[in-house]
Amino acid sequence: MSPDPVLAVTDLVKHFPVGTGMPGARPVVRALDGVSFELRAGETLGIVGESGCGKSTLARTIVGLERPTSGSVTFRGRDVHAERGRSLAALRRKIQIVLQDPYSSLNPRRAIRDTLLQPFEIHPDVLPRNKRLARVKELCDLVGLNPEHLDRYPFQFSGGQRQRIGIARALALEPEVIVCDEPVSALDVSIQAQVVNLFQRLQSELGLAYVFIAHDLSVVRHMSDRIGVMYLGKMVELGPGAEVYDTSYHPYTQALVSAVPVPDPTADRSGRRLLQGDPPSPVSPPSGCRFRTRCWQATDLCAQTSPELAVPDGAAAHEVACHFPLLPNAS
């Protein structure tokens, strides 16, 4: 891949125990089951998939809010989950997160000034005390908030402004990677475009790399250089955004793309492929390929062997995890 991955996720596994039983015999939710990818500096990797596919667990594990069951997340070669003490703190500054709900991710009893000063209290050696307020005002300018509103409380702001506060907080420690977990889906339609534009402007001004998680495929496509498609804890397709979207190899990606409502009443909807049913439970995923229970071309092979994410032979240009990828000249 690129010579300079800023973030590398390698074979990441996260299982959550559920229910009761002897240790080791308790059933587990396989939220992430071997996810690998690299993120280059200044790049946006979009992650899409249905709820329960492990998108948010991935976000939380990357920033260190969850410890992986196995596998690693490395930032410029240093393992996020192996570092301790000072070096961990220094590492954490570099990877920040913006959460979905700007209503519940801000402390309602803290004025915005205090919310934005908090990162510097947690990481006091970043900036001397007397320079912090100036930096907070600078952050406000950067995300389009009025610095005169610093004494206000979250309830005095609209949803879009609150998301700007959340973004300013994530930018405070000058990160290189921002993990965005559904950052626009709680916002009103007329506000979403403003925030998407803000993310893009910040990226070009500050050279940020984004892991951009969202279920709105049109927004992900607009934002992303590459797109990864997840299904039940696995990455099933990974490649350049336009390619994954327009020439999907994986049957699941095709179904996902065709389910997106097209904002054009004259669009041709005859070729649409509707998936039946819901994703299976991540506690007991199907054997072999996890998508085979909803796949229209599954065979015995799919039940026996789990396909690996790889560039298939033939006319393929990006990675897919399928025994029978839908290559352009084959179908």
Added chain:
Amino acid sequence: MSADLQPCLSVRDLSVEFDTRDGVVPAVQGMSLDVHPGRTLAVLGESGSGKSVTAQAIMGLLDSPPARVTSGSVTFEGEDLLTVSPQRRRAVAGEGIAMVFQDALSALNPVYTVGSQLAELLRVRRGMKRREAWTRAVELMDQVRIPAPAERAKDYPHQFSGGMRQRIMIAMAVALEPKVLIADEPTTALDVTVQAQIMELLAQLQQDFSMGMILITHDLGVVAEVADEVCVMYAGRRVEDASVAQVFKRPGHPYTRGLLRSIPNPAAADDELWAIPGAPPNLLHLDGGCAFRQRCDFAIEVCASTRPELRPVGDDRLSACHRAEEVLDVA
């Protein structure tokens, strides 16, 4: 719009106010709409635009206080539901108008099985015997394509996935074969794959029963896929009313135009998105001018002094904009 058809539900000049500590909020002002058998009217708007309050006023679900219906009529089968007695309203509207809510988990009773909730409805409304009602409940669950309905009827709401719960809500809504179905953001909480299934199911049932449907949504893609007519709301008022083809081809209000322009265009992924500036107004502080003018790129002096009335702007469509003709021309 189609004036030759007899509407099955007519709302005329409906206004709803809420008394709050900070003052009177005019949530809905002068709302009118017609629902025709077998057709779908989409009510499009963002949060606070009054679309859900309109639906709740039609259904008689508003708590009073704080809500007050200050004017208007809701005519269903020749009777004004806003003036008849509560008993009469329940007899008429309870049979003939049904509603599907966004959040199916909170709309279902957690301590009864879904089968018994469906059967209770049929026993109370149709006077069915216990066993007959249960059989019919299982039939209904089959009709909304829940697999193994006879077994699943004995399950509780929490044992179903979000999509399956929404199917049960829909089964309850169509159990009495209503003339009008109001769907308030029925798929907002669901994944796109499940959303596509639910919208298909609603369209099928609408055909089977020849129901008129009001679809409340903020999703332009969903509107384009299922609606026949569109009514756009902003700050409690109707700002545009036209057929779905008209709205998407040539929007007649700057707000509608802005929403359509802010949809990411796959062909221009590198460009900045068009974004409507600012945020929706606080309904407590509306003045005599157009509520959209601060965010409008068509605004002129008259917009501040005079609120534009909804008026015909050519071929069977309405717009509440002083410059609607110019908006139509640039679109």
